[in-house]
Amino acid sequence: MREIHFDIIRQTVKELFLKANYIIGDDIIVKLKESVQTEESESGKVILEQIIKNNEIAKNERIAACQDTGLAVLFVKLGQEAKVVGGDFNEAINQAVREAYIEGYLRKSVVDDPLFDRKNTNDNTPAIIHLEIVPGDKIHFLVTPKGFGSENMSALKMLKPADGIEGVKEFIVETVKKAGPNPCPPIVVGVGIGGTVEKAALLAKKATLRRVGEHNKDPRYARLEKEVLEKINRLGIGPAGLGGRTTALAVNIEYFPTHIAGLPVVVNICCHAARHAEAEI
Ligand code: SF4
Known part of the structure; x- marks a missing residue:
């Protein structure tokens, strides 16, 4: 077994959350710049240019790209030959989030009880950790600070198999x-199709983290991604909702086998502050 210390996990995850909040990925920046050229609406162009400038300032001055620095979500692949030593694995992650959000001047956006108390935990914990055990002796972290302006717009529908491809597109x-x-x-529109209700939601969240410009490896799903993106960009919502063609930068679909009687679909929306970062230790 390869031993990986609590402190290495803590330090790695802390840096990832700082990086994700300060630096928007180059895939998003390239797509935003392309969109300035193709956007037909004048106000849409201006908004896109402002977003690009905002992202440059955030990167250069190491400040949050958006005031909503999100709920800390992690997808972790834990190698079955790796042994965590020196402390509790979940606590290493939560300690990392605590340090990143306090030391990095990132807004603390978590309330302890969702319904009654709604008291801020003041350190942005607890993180939401999705763990997968995989072969090998490494740990891979993919983190995303998830803002709720977009999270709140997500939706689930348990379609009937007979609703088919048209039903999915329409939803x-x-x-x-x-x-x-x-x-x-x-x-960025993340879509999860198949599995169960929670599996579809996880697929959708993970789909939002795929690099913009990459498509599903199955050509049928890749075609569906492109077709739905075109339809969305004909809605006229545009940058900041002020009208225009650039409503979505990408539609990313992930799928999983499902039950003969079902066709679950989850749409998880990520805003233009599409923040994520990854590392392997
Ligand atoms: S939805 Fe995204 S861009 Fe909008 S406020 Fe939230 S984090 Fe910021």
Whole structure:
């Protein structure tokens, strides 16, 4: 077994959350710049340029790209030959989030009880940790600070198998249409199809983290991604919801086998502050 110390996990995850909040990925920046050229609306162009400038300032001055620094979500692949030593694995992650959000001047956005107390935990913990055990002796972290302007616009539908491809397309486009300006467009639309209710939601969240410009490896799903993206960009919502063609930068679909009687679909929306970072130790 390879031993990996609590402190290495803590330090790695802390740096990832700082990086994700300060630096928007180059895939998003490239797509935003392309969109300035293709956007037909003048106000849309201006908004896109402002977003690009905002992201440059955040990166250069190491300040949050958006005031909503999100709920800390992690997808962790834990190698079955790796042994965590020196402390509790979950606590290493929560300690990392605590330090990143306090030392990095990132807004603390978590309340302890969702319904009654709604008292701020003041350190942005607890993190939401999705763990997968994989072969090998490494640990891979993919982190995303998830803002709720866009998270709140997400939706689930348990379609009937007979609703088919058209039903899926209609649900995705309707969800984006209903969301309008609320998720801070241009958005990345993550879609999870199949599995169970919670599996579809996880797939959708993970889909938002795929690099913009990459498509599903199955050509049928890749075609569906492109077709739905075109439909969304014809809705006229545009950057910041002020009108235009650039409503979404990408539609990313992930799928999983499901039950003969079901066709679960989850749409998870990510705003233009599409923040994520990854590392392997
Ligand atoms: S939805 Fe995104 S861009 Fe809008 S306020 Fe939240 S984190 Fe910021």
